[in-house]
Every structure is written in structure tokens, then in C-alpha cells.
Amino acid sequence: MNNKVQVVVIGGGATGTGILRDLALRGIDCLLVEQNDLATGTSGRFHGLLHSGARYVVKDLHSAEECIQENKILKQIAPDCIEDTGGMFIATKNDDPGYIDKWLAGCAQAGIETKEISPTELLKEEPALTPDVVKAYFVPDAAVDGFTLAAANVLSAQKLGAMARNYTKVIGFKLEKNKVCGVYLKDKYTGKEELVECQYVINAGGAWAGQIAGLAGQNINVNPDKGVLVIFNHRITNRVLNHLRPPGDGDIFVPHGSVTVFGTTSKVTNNPDDTEATLEEVLELLAEGSNLIPDLKNMRLIRAFAGVRPLYQPDGGQLGREATRDFTLIDHSQLTGLEGLVSVVGGKLTTYRLMAKAAVDFVAEKLGVDKPCITHQEMIYAPVPKNGAKPGEYLCQCEMVSKKMLDQSIEGKGHFSLSDVRRLTRLGMGPCQGTFCTFRATGYYHQSRNLKVTEANKLLKDHIEERWKGSKPVLWGQQAQETQLTRGIYLGLLNLERLESDNNEL
Amino acid sequence: MSNGNERNLDHCLKCSTCHTQCPVVANYPDFPGPKQLGPELERLRLAKGQEKPLEIDESLALCTNCKRCDIACPHGVKPSYYNMKNKARLQGQSISKFRDWILAHNICWGKIGSKIPGLVNFALKFPLTKSVMGLMGIANRDFPKYLKQQIKIRNSKNDKKVLYYPGCYASFNEPEIIQATIDILEAYDFQVELASVNCCGTPVMSNGLLDEAREMAIKNTGVFLKYIREGYKIVTTCSSCGLTLKEEYTNIIPGTNSAELKQNVWDLFELLEEEEILPFNENKEKIKKAYYHVPCHLKAQGIGVPAANLLKKVAVKDLIIEDNYCCGIAGTFGFKKEKYPIAMAIGDPLFKDIKNSQVPFVITDCGTCKLQIMHGTSVPVKHPVVILRDYLKNSDTEKF
Numbered sequence: 001m002n003n004k005v006q007v008v009v010i011g012g013g014a015t016g017t018g019i020l021r022d023l024a025l026r027g028i029d030c031l032l033v034e035q036n037d038l039a040t041g042t043s044g045r046f047h048g049l050l051h052s053g054a055r056y057v058v059k060d061l062h063s064a065e066e067c068i069q070e071n072k073i074l075k076q077i078a079p080d081c082i083e084d085t086g087g088m089f090i091a092t093k094n095d096d097p098g099y100i101d102k103w104l105a106g107c108a109q110a111g112i113e114t115k116e117i118s119p120t121e122l123l124k125e126e127p128a129l130t131p132d133v134v135k136a137y138f139v140p141d142a143a144v145d146g147f148t149l150a151a152a153n154v155l156s157a158q159k160l161g162a163m164a165r166n167y168t169k170v171i172g173f174k175l176e177k178n179k180v181c182g183v184y185l186k187d188k189y190t191g192k193e194e195l196v197e198c199q200y201v202i203n204a205g206g207a208w209a210g211q212i213a214g215l216a217g218q219n220i221n222v223n224p225d226k227g228v229l230v231i232f233n234h235r236i237t238n239r240v241l242n243h244l245r246p247p248g249d250g251d252i253f254v255p256h257g258s259v260t261v262f263g264t265t266s267k268v269t270n271n272p273d274d275t276e277a278t279l280e281e282v283l284e285l286l287a288e289g290s291n292l293i294p295d296l297k298n299m300r301l302i303r304a305f306a307g308v309r310p311l312y313q314p315d316g317g318q319l320g321r322e323a324t325r326d327f328t329l330i331d332h333s334q335l336t337g338l339e340g341l342v343s344v345v346g347g348k349l350t351t352y353r354l355m356a357k358a359a360v361d362f363v364a365e366k367l368g369v370d371k372p373c374i375t376h377q378e379m380i381y382a383p384v385p386k387n388g389a390k391p392g393e394y395l396c397q398c399e400m401v402s403k404k405m406l407d408q409s410i411e412g413k414g415h416f417s418l419s420d421v422r423r424l425t426r427l428g429m430g431p432c433q434g435t436f437c438t439f440r441a442t443g444y445y446h447q448s449r450n451l452k453v454t455e456a457n458k459l460l461k462d463h464i465e466e467r468w469k470g471s472k473p474v475l476w477g478q479q480a481q482e483t484q485l486t487r488g489i490y491l492g493l494l495n496l497e498r499l500e501s502d503n504n505e506l
Numbered sequence: 507m508s509n510g511n512e513r514n515l516d517h518c519l520k521c522s523t524c525h526t527q528c529p530v531v532a533n534y535p536d537f538p539g540p541k542q543l544g545p546e547l548e549r550l551r552l553a554k555g556q557e558k559p560l561e562i563d564e565s566l567a568l569c570t571n572c573k574r575c576d577i578a579c580p581h582g583v584k585p586s587y588y589n590m591k592n593k594a595r596l597q598g599q600s601i602s603k604f605r606d607w608i609l610a611h612n613i614c615w616g617k618i619g620s621k622i623p624g625l626v627n628f629a630l631k632f633p634l635t636k637s638v639m640g641l642m643g644i645a646n647r648d649f650p651k652y653l654k655q656q657i658k659i660r661n662s663k664n665d666k667k668v669l670y671y672p673g674c675y676a677s678f679n680e681p682e683i684i685q686a687t688i689d690i691l692e693a694y695d696f697q698v699e700l701a702s703v704n705c706c707g708t709p710v711m712s713n714g715l716l717d718e719a720r721e722m723a724i725k726n727t728g729v730f731l732k733y734i735r736e737g738y739k740i741v742t743t744c745s746s747c748g749l750t751l752k753e754e755y756t757n758i759i760p761g762t763n764s765a766e767l768k769q770n771v772w773d774l775f776e777l778l779e780e781e782e783i784l785p786f787n788e789n790k791e792k793i794k795k796a797y798y799h800v801p802c803h804l805k806a807q808g809i810g811v812p813a814a815n816l817l818k819k820v821a822v823k824d825l826i827i828e829d830n831y832c833c834g835i836a837g838t839f840g841f842k843k844e845k846y847p848i849a850m851a852i853g854d855p856l857f858k859d860i861k862n863s864q865v866p867f868v869i870t871d872c873g874t875c876k877l878q879i880m881h882g883t884s885v886p887v888k889h890p891v892v893i894l895r896d897y898l899k900n901s902d903t904e905k906f
Contacts, residue, residue, distance in 0.1 A: 233516050235552045258549040300516035388561050391538040397546050398520070400562075430549070432520040481581075482519045 005031045005163070007363060008183050008198045010170050010212055012036075013043035014146060014349045016204035017153035017164075018356030018375070024160035025378065026364055026371040031196060032154065032164040033185055035208075037420045039150035042206050043349055044423060045275060045307025047229055047263045048256045049240060050074060050082055050144040051350040054089060054114070055247055057106025058099070063326055064110040066351045071140060073353065073376045080382035081149040085255055087141025087240035088122070089114075092132040092291065095245045100135055103244060107139070114139055128236045130294050141240040143256050146349060147423035152380040167415070173201070173216040173341075180216060180340035189415045200363050203343040204355075207272035207308040213343055218332055222345055224272045225309040228281040229263030230474065233300035233431045236260045236293055243292055250288030257426060258399065259302070262289055269308065277304035277473045301474040302431050302482075312346035327355045329362060384408045384424045395444060396437035398430020406444060418442070418463035431478075434467040435486040439494065457501035464490050511757060515588075517581040518545035524575035524585055529832040530568050533851040537568050540575035543592075544585025551592065559595050566593045568845070570836030570852075571712045573749070573806035587757055594716035602842075605643040609838040610713035613705040616678030619652030627651050645846035650877055655681035657700065659688050664697035668777075669730070669738040671701040673747035675873030686895035687743050687774055693898070693905040694783045699738070701729070706750045707758075709838050716758065723755045727763050730770075740771045743891055745804035745872045746837065748773050752807060773804070773871075774891060775812035784820070790901040792823040793893070797865040799856065799879060800829035801872035802836075813871055813890035821897040826863055831856035835878035850882065857882035869893060 009019050012034025023030040034040075053067030075082055091100055107114045119133040154164045167188040174182035174195060182197040205212040210222035235255045243251035254261045265281055282304050290296045312328050327347030332338040344359045357373045364371070389402035409424040410416045418434075418441055421427050427441060428434030438460055446456040464486070471483055490496040524540040525531055531539045538547075543566060551560060566589055575585040608615075619626040629635050630649045640646055668691055676683040684700070691698045704726055707719040730740050730751070742748040751771045755764040778784060798814040811827060818825040834852030839845050860868055860883050867886040868879055876887040899906045 234549050255553070258553045299513075391536050391542075391562060391565060394542075397538075397542045398549070400547075400550060430546070431516075431518065436520055436522075478517055478519065478581075485519050485521055 004197045005029045006198060006367060007200045007202060008196060009202045009204060011204035011206055012038040012150060012166060013041050013206050014150055014352035015344060015355050017150040018352045019202055019204055019359050020162050020164060021153045021157040022356045022360040022373055022375050024157040024162035025374055026369055028369055030162050033168045033170060034166045035169040037166050038154060039147045039423060042307045042310060043146040043150055045305060046349060047252050047254045047261045048143050049252060049254045050142040052087060052112050052139040052141045053110055054107055054112050054139045055242060057110050058102050061106060061110055066354055068110055068112045070351050070354055078149060078152060078380050081145050081152055083143045085143050085239050087139045087242060089137045089139060089242045089244040090133045091135040091244035092130060093134050099245055112139060126237050128293050130292055143254050148382045151383050151424055155383045156380045170212060178338055200366060201341050202359050202363060206310040209310060209343050209345050216338060216341055218336060218338060220330055220343055221313055223311045223313060224269050225311045226267045226269040226274055226306050227264035227309060228277040228285060228306045229261055230282055230285060230301050231303040232260040233302050241292060250285045272308045275306045277306045279473050282473045300478045302433060302479055303470040304473040305470050310345055329358050395440040396427045398432055399426040401425045401427045403444060406441060418459050419466050428467060432482060433471055434463055435489060438463045454500055454502045457499045461496060461501050511584060511587045514583045515545035515548050518583045519581060523580060524578045527574040527578040529572060529852040530570060534848050538562060538565055540585035544588040545583050548588050563592055563596060566596060570839045572802040572832050572836055574802055577806055590711055593714040596714060602643050606713040609841055610710045610715055612709055613674050616674050620654050620678040623652040623654050643843045645841050645843045647881060650679040652678055653681055657681060657684055659698060659700060660692050662697060664695055666695060667697045667738045668741045669699050669701050669733045670741045671747060673744035674705055675744060682892055683743055683889045686891045689895050706747045708746045708750045712837055720758050723759045727755060727767050730767050731763060734770045741774050741777060743774045745801040749803040749807050773809060773812060775816055776809050778816060779812045793821055795824040795865050796822050797826045797860055797863050797868045799868055799870040799875060801870055801875045802832050804871055805829060817890055817893060821894060833875045833878040835874045837874050840878055853878055853882050860885055
């Protein structure tokens with residue numbers, strides 16, 4: 001590849017990919033590097049809520065205003081990535097009625113449209129809700145698919161000549177006279193190291209931003225904050241459900257495709273890779289959620305996972321729920337005199353485009369590019385559209401993933417895992433958690449891509465192991481039975497443990 | 507999502523046992539099958555807010571509603587529940603809609619046909635009628651003959667009371683079944699009343715007219731409950747009618763009424779078995795050999811094979827009891843032109859088995875199974891109640 005670009009973007013989450021697209025739209029030559037696959041960090045490990053901002057109106061009005069502005073823009077430019085489910089806030093008889101007035105006033109001030117609905121009417125439309133609802137309001141929340149969003153941003157940027165490399169880790173910076181002038185990269189598949197020279201680096205590493213800045217000797221105070229989420233087998237409500245009270249644990253339900261994502265918790269962690277959900281955290285969530293959905297504990301859970309919020313406090317201020325959801329642009333030349341590096345930290349997926357704009361505005365000025373940001377006007381599209389197929393061509397029946405979609409999801413990729421495919425297609429995200437589609441997809445790729453047997457076996461093993469990881473914290477009831485079936489098929493029938501396969505430290 | 511049957515989808519492990527039991531899957535590989543059409547796709551339908559059917563839902567028209575998937579499921583999921591519900595949402599072409607409506611309302615044609623059977627039966631054989639029906643999408647096959655018969659009923663008072671619900675097939679096409687049932691019940695001291703004939707709703711439901719079926723269910727349940735509360739047992743001799751009264755009503759009109767009805771509906775042979783009232787003289791000469799075909803809807807009732815057990819015990823020396831096959835007709839399914847080849851393919855192994863067994867006749871409880879088996883094998887088919895009544899008439903002459 002060309003070892004010289006104007007700007008290197010580090011981090012393939014929503015923010016990084018948004019920055020890449022913004023740079024490309026302004027004609028700036030750029031490269032994005034991501035240590036894993038796109039959106040494998042926080043952008044793929046959250047509740048999938050496109051905030052209306054209503055959650056933040058009382059404590060964090062500025063965040064709320066940004067959210068509603070971006071909510072409207074993203075619904076326009078990224079319909080492939082968003083399902084406009086609408087949202088609702090409900091207060092039960094146990095909640096503080098005083099908070100409702102503050103909340104309504106906040107919504108009005110932030111320009112978030114609210115519409116009251118009577119509890120009786122609401123229960124007809126959403127029968128799973130608690131009968132204890134006393135007040136309910138509709139807000140313009142929606143569901144957003146972080147995986148598709150990141151991939152759509154990259155696709156849009158690539159069409160304009162930008163480059164993106166996943167499974168490529170930054171291992172160091174080339175510094176000259178207190179200026180960053182390149183990044184040292186390591187390809188995780190081949191182990192090959194190389195230098196890419198550039199004029200500017202944008203660090204959009206999210207929860208890893210502190211570690212990345214550390215490679216350049218910079219110290220930024222990113223506080224990784226772990227949030228646990230669980231996935232239910234079906235849609236419990238038709239709209240996003242929020243608890244009308246000060247933001248806390250277990251008060252957001254997002255109907256996402258065929259499932260419901262429910263969360264979250266908030267716990268400070270010192271490790272951005274801490275994405276394991278524990279049984280204890282899951283049980284705490286369920287207890288909290290039962291206040292809104294009384295039958296919750298009887299519903300089938302298919303998975304639990306955790307994401308790490310990249311909260312940022314410049315002077316080591318508030319942590320956890322009290323920390324601001326605002327984002328910050330750190331110009332390292334202001335901080336330590338180091339030129340050529342800017343870090344964008346904090347924030348949330350809903351405002352990713354705004355963060356990207358701020359970062360690119362800053363860098364463009366440094367580079368002397370005066371083109372304005374137009375990311376709010378240009379449409380983005382999913383790289384793997386849902387498409388119809390004949391019965392029998394669906395390899396994942398839970399989520400209706402066809403052979404054609406499997407082909408599209410690996411177009412132009414040398415290496416891929418079934419997890420990479422999954423993020424773009426929802427392969428294996430249904431109730432059987434890959435039990436039936438993993439061997440089908442492996443067989444399909446083995447044949448269509450001429451894979452060696454050991455390569456194909458690796459696809460199989462990696463995916464099954466990855467799926468098991470998420471089922472572990474919810475192994476009771478139907479999912480425990482499901483897992484036994486999975487074990488029977490893979491350990492019994494296919495002898496998975498003794499299958500010869502490629503081994504790769506991914 | 508509400509509770510009950512809807513929530514059942516959470517129990518599906520995708521084990522595919524239902525898939526292996528679906529007669530349509532076995533004969534038409536493009537059919538997505540009960541697992542996918544039922545609990546799998548229902549999750550995606552919920553996601554679409556039930557607004558419009560999914561594209562793949564068109565293949566629901568191929569579900570025969572045989573219910574083999576329901577009893578196959580080790581976790582109690584009922585794919586047929588989702589299939590019936592979602593079939594009702596399909597748009598379809600108007601010509602086949604019209605055809606389906608005609609077939610669904612066999613009660614109307616039965617009422618006319620059984621009044622003037624000679625004329626109607628002649629007309630049904632007439633080539634022009636056949637070609638018009640062909641244009642409407644009705645398969646070119648024999649229709650059951652309409653028959654008119656005066657039913658003799660004593661109406662004597664007794665403590666043991668039965669309301670007999672014969673259903674459309676017995677009423678319009680084979681009244682002999684009605685007479686035989688009454689003869690047996692009365693011989694053993696039951697007070698029998700004949701329910702005024704209204705369709706139970708099976709054909710209406712399987713042709714996607716769910717709202718209409720619901721209305722029928724409410725009306726019929728009201729009538730039955732009046733009798734039940736006066737101490738009557740509801741007796742059926744049609745497997746599909748029996749299943750509908752017992753199971754389907756609890757699905758389409760859930761509540762205490764349908765639950766109470768379910769507790770009081772008996773298949774005739776289930777009742778005879780339970781009451782152990784038939785005094786049999788085992789010395790009488792038995793029928794040598796016959797083949798008993800278990801209708802899918804009898805299987806789905808979960809009561810075993812009471813008619814076959816009884817006949818095997820007392821009346822037939824060598825009775826082959828076979829529950830492995832679906833005959834393929836599935837009520838009105840096999841009368842539809844585009845589905846006729848599938849119906850015949852499903853029935854083919856059964857036809858072969860019957861022919862290989864070299865039996866003089868076949869016994870089965872279901873009227874449409876009978877039509878299909880006769881169509882596929884040319885072997886005569888009889889209802890078990892007719893066999894039993896004739897046998898008892900010869901052996902227990904005092905009672906008859």
C-alpha cells in the first residue's frame with residue numbers, strides 16, 4: 001500500500017469511521033486502522049439506542065440538545081442503519097412525580113417533542129408493560145445498528161478513495177521534533193509491521209484512547225466504565241422503553257431487529273477489554289427491569305455482554321452515572337506541546353457525527369483545507385442489505401441470512417471470521433446462537449471460497465466459542481437447553497475439540 | 507407480546523424434530539417447514555409490527571394444518587398455531603381466494619347437495635362442471651357424493667346423556683355414520699340428541715378465514731355449553747371436528763368457555779373405551795383382515811387410537827394399525843389444483859403400504875382421509891363406527 005497519507009485515524013468505531021468519511025468528503029487523503037473488526041468495541045457493545053436526548057434533559061441539557069439534533073440528521077442520512085421504532089418514557093406509581101415536571105421542562109428546552117398517552121391506551125399497544133404505569137410519554141427515540149453504521153461510513157469513505165484496515169494495531173508513533181509524523185502498525189493476521197507516514201493522527205480509540213495516547217507519551221484521563229446488557233429472544237415492546245426517573249441501571253429496553261436489548265449497568269473498570277458480563281450483574285439487571293416488565297424473569301434470555309463507555313473527565317472529576325456524556329477534543333499541542341495528534345474522547349454513538357465534524361474541522365484547518373463538513377447531507381448505505389431469497393437459500397433461519405448476504409459480507413476481504421460476517425448480517429444472532437448456521441456457513445464458505453479444511457475448521461471453532469462466551473452468564477431455562485443441543489451437535493456429532501484447525505491468536 | 511401460545515416461541519430450540527415430521531417438507535423441499543414458518547419467523551414478524559406479511563409467508567399456503575409438527579415438538583411449541591394465525595393475513599390472488607372461499611364453505615354446498623343429491627351428484631360428474639371447476643383452481647378429482655338419509659332416533663330419556671355432533675362429512679356425505687353412532691349409543695342406554703348441524707370451522711380456518719372461524723367457534727361453544735351444563739357429553743366421530751372443538755377453540759377463543767368445552771368433548775370410541783360398557787362375545791366370527799389408517803387429527807388429539815384398539819380387541823382378527831403416514835388430503839388442500847400433486851405425493855407411501863398389505867378394506871375415522879385413500883388405492887374405506895355397529899348387530903342381537 002501507499003505508505004504515506006495526510007491523516008491516519010485510529011479506531012474503527014462509530015467516531016473513527018465517521019471521521020474517515022468526513023475527511024474523505026473534504027478530499028483529505030486518509031487511512032483508518034482498527035485493532036479488531038469495525039465496531040467491535042463500544043460501538044458494537046451498547047444498547048443500540050439512538051437517543052432522542054430525553055434521557056439527559058435534566059442533568060446534561062447540552063448532551064440532550066446534541067442528541068436530538070443528531071437523532072434527526074441520522075434518521076435522514078442513514079435509514080439502513082436505523083429502525084425508527086419511536087420511544088416511550090414511563091413513570092410508575094413508585095417513581096417520584098416531581099421528576100416528571102423537571103423532565104418535561106427539560107425536553108421542552110432541548111426541543112425534544114413529547115406526546116402524552118394515557119396508561120390505559122398504552123397498555124393496549126404494549127401489553128407487556130407493568131399495569132402500574134401512571135404517566136407515559138412518546139419521544140423520538142429509535143434503534144440503531146452500530147455494526148452497520150460503522151461499515152456504512154467506511155463504505156461511503158472508500159468510494160471517495162479513503163482506506164481502512166481492520167485487524168491492524170497501532171504499536172507506536174514516529175515522532176520527530178515533538179511532532180507526530182507517522183504510525184507503526186502491526187497486521188494481526190500476518191504479524192507484519194510497517195510504518196505509515198502522515199501529517200496528522202486522529203485518535204478515536206474510545207475506551208482505548210488512553211492506551212493509544214500513551215504510546216505517544218501522552219496522558220489522557222479516559223475512564224473506562226463497564227455497562228452490562230442482556231438480549232431477550234423476542235421483541236418485548238414495540239418501542240424503545242425508558243424509565244422516567246433519574247438515569248440509573250436497568251432502565252432502557254431497545255427493540256432491535258427480532259430481539260430486545262436491555263441494560264445497562266455502570267461500573268468503573270481499569271481495563272477497556274473487560275467485556276465479560278457476570279451472573280450477578282445479569283440478575284441485578286433483571287430485578288431492576290421487572291419493575292417495568294413484570295414477566296421479565298420468565299422470558300428467554302439468549303445472551304449477555306458488556307461494553308465499556310469511554311467517559312472522559314479532564315481533571316479526574318465525576319465518574320460513572322454522574323460523568324458527563326459530552327465529548328471533548330484534546331489538542332495535544334495545547335496539553336504537552338506535541339504537534340500532529342488530536343484525541344477525541346467521551347461522547348456517545350448518537351453524537352458520533354458531531355464528534356467527527358469537530359475533529360475534522362480542527363484537522364482540516366491545520367492542513368489548510370477549507371471545505372466545510374457535509375456529512376449531514378450525504379446518505380450512507382449498509383454494505384449488506386437485507387435481501388429476499390428463495391426458501392432453502394437461508395443459511396441462518398433465525399435471522400433470515402441468505403447465501404447472497406454471506407457473499408456480500410466478505411467482498412474484498414482476504415481474511416475473515418464468521419464473527420465479522422455476523423456483525424454485518426446478524427448471522428447466528430438468533431435464539432440458537434449459531435448452532436445451526438455455523439456449520440452451514442462454514443460449509444458454504446469452504447466450498448465457495450475454496451478454503452482449506454483447517455481454515456474452515458477454524459471458522460467453525462472460533463464462532464462457536466465466541467457464541468458460547470455470551471451465553472454463559474444466562475445459562476438457565478431455555479438457553480441452557482439450547483446450549484446442551486449445541487454441545488451435542490458440536491462436541492458429540494462433529495467432535496469439535498479434536499478437529500484439526502488453523503490456530504490464530506485473534 | 508402477550509402470553510400463552512404467543513410466548514411458546516421462546517421454547518423453540520431449533521432442534522428440527524418438527525421439520526422431520528412435516529409431510530409437506532418431505533415431498534416439497536422448497537417448503538420452509540414448521541420450524542421456520544412458526545417460531546423462527548414469528549420473531550421477525552413481531553419486529554415488523556404485524557403490519558404486513560413477510561415475503562416468505564406466501565408459502566404458508568402450503569401448510570396443510572395436519573398438526574404433526576405440534577405433537578412432534580419436545581418443548582410444546584405449536585408451529586401450526588402461528589401458521590393458522592399468519593395464513594389469515596395473506597392477501598393472495600382473488601381467483602384462489604374465491605376458490606378457497608368456496609371450499610371453506612362446504613357446509614353451504616352440503617346443505618343444498620344433500621337436499622337434491624341426485625341432481626347435484628350428476629352435475630358434479632358432468633364434464634362442463636369439471637372444466638369450470640378446473641378454471642377456478644379446483645383439482646380434477648372425484649367429489650364425495652351427497653346423500654340423503656332419514657335418521658332414526660329414539661329420543662328416550664336416560665341419565666347418561668350425549669349430544670352427538672356428527673360434522674359436515676357425516677351429515678351430507680355419509681349419514682350412515684350418524685345412524686351407526688346413534689344405534690350403538692342407544693343400544694347401550696345413552697339418551698342421544700343430534701346437534702343441529704353447523705360447521706365446526708376447520709375448513710374455514712385452514713383456508714385463512716380466521717375471523718369467521720372465531721365467530722363460528724363462539725356460536726357453537728355457546729350451544730354446546732348449554733347442553734354440557736345440563737349434563738350432556740359432546741360426542742364426535744370426525745377426527746378433525748373433535749380436534750377443533752377440543753384444541754383449536756382454545757387457541758382462537760381462549761378463555762373459560764372454550765376450556766370448559768374442551769373438558770367435555772369425547773371421541774365416540776374414547777367414550778366407549780372409558781365407560782367399558784360394551785359386552786363382547788369373543789366367540790363370534792371376526793373380520794379376518796383390515797388396515798387402520800390413523801388420521802393426523804386423531805393423533806393430534808393425544809388420545810391414542812381408541813377405535814383401532816376396540817376393533818382389534820373384538821372385531822378384527824388381523825388389524826394393521828398404521829400411524830406413520832399422512833394421507834395428504836388435509837381437508838380441502840388436496841382439492842386445490844396447484845396442491846393436488848403434493849397431496850398425492852404425500853399420500854403415496856400410504857397408498858403403497860395399503861396395496862402391499864392386500865387388505866379387503868381400510869378403516870379410518872376421517873371423512874376426507876377416506877376420500878383420498880379411495881382415490882389413491884381404489885380399496886374400499888369404512889368408518890370404524892359402521893364396522894362396529896354391523897359387527898355388534900350380528901353378535902349382540904338382543905341389544906340391536
